[in-house]
Amino acid sequence: MMKADDGTWECGSCGFTKPTGDAAQYTVTEDQEVGEIIESSEETALPETDAICPECNHDRAYWYMQQIRSADESETRFFICSECEHKWREDDN
Known part of the structure; x- marks a missing residue:
């Protein structure tokens, strides 16, 4: 599972990293743990x-x-x- 850390996605298994991109395209719900993110958009x-x-x-x-x-x-x-x-x-x- 990829987790967001300081503007970077990081894989908990292998350590692969990738920039997170624009934070405005993600929504975090109240029930999610920090780092669990659902991608969303206007539509x-x-x-x-x-x-x-x-x-x-x-x-x-x-x-x-x-x-x-x-x-x-x-x-x-x-x-x-x-x-x-x-x-x-x-x-x-």
Whole structure:
């Protein structure tokens, strides 16, 4: 996994480094650890689905999945409201 460090991407396994580029093209959500970054732009590439926002009750949200627990646990679904941009997550129970 590549982590951002002082304007450079660094691979935790092999030590490969690469400049990070323009920081304005990345979004870090509240639930991410420092160094976990999702690339974004004005026009999002994330898929959209029916989901009720807990903040504004809008019925559409962008979503993505991320492995945040051990490998034998299911992925966590993250949602971003397409209206107010509130972010929340949904774990499998």
